[in-house]
Amino acid sequence: MLDESCATIEEELKELQETISNQDIQSRQTTIKDYLKQQDLIELNIGVTGESGSGKSTFVNAFRGLGDEEEGSAKIDVVETTMKPEVYAHPKYNNVKKWDLPGIGTPYFKSP
Ligand SMILES: Nc1nc2c(ncn2[C@@H]2O[C@H](COP(=O)(O)OP(=O)(O)OP(=O)(O)O)[C@@H](O)[C@H]2O)c(=O)[nH]1
Ligand SMILES: [Mg+2]
Known part of the structure; x- marks a missing residue:
């Protein structure tokens, strides 16, 4: 179960990396801030x-x-x-x- 959640986080980060690799610096900031905001909502x-x-x-x-x-x-x-x-x-x-x-x-x- 722990392995599963680690894999999910890894996949998420990979996806995030891919997304920001095609963005300009300002969009990157917004994407990363949004991602971190989402993390704060996890119970x-x-x-x-x-x-x-x-x-x-x-x-x-x-x-x-x-x-x-x-x-x-x-x-x-x-x-x-x-x-x-x-x-x-x-x-x-x-x-x-x-x-x-x-x-x-x-x-x-x-x-x-
Ligand atoms: N000496 C000492 N006493 C403690 C410590 N932690 C709690 N106590 C005392 O142990 C007693 C029981 O504490 P609780 O926190 O009510 O214990 P509990 O595990 O919630 O108990 P239940 O709800 O009955 O399952 C209380 O009188 C506390 O003040 C500690 O670290 N050291
Ligand atoms: Mg108690």
Whole structure:
């Protein structure tokens, strides 16, 4: 799967190279800027998984630059806390999403 996405990026860059090779300098700038803008729109979803109480929600908050008590932060506690998947966007990079998942290895969410 990783190889597939790498191949796609390589193909994309090759295509971009071909396109700009026939363009004047100003059109090249526009083409490259448009390409980079498109890249910024790609959504990145990151799932945070692990045992219950291992610090997943704390990590998600830290990644977003939020303290654990701050408004909009994921709830944390010493007892089993996160009971359903919750998605949090990065404040600066809205397309980067972190999924705070329930902990595994509890009676509610048994490890496979
Ligand atoms: N010492 C220490 N404690 C931590 C660390 N990260 C989190 N904690 C504490 O561990 C406890 C559990 O943290 P959570 O972030 O709620 O853990 P979780 O993995 O989201 O837990 P569940 O939602 O129940 O699966 C809290 O009391 C945190 O303050 C760490 O790096 N070091
Ligand atoms: Mg949690």
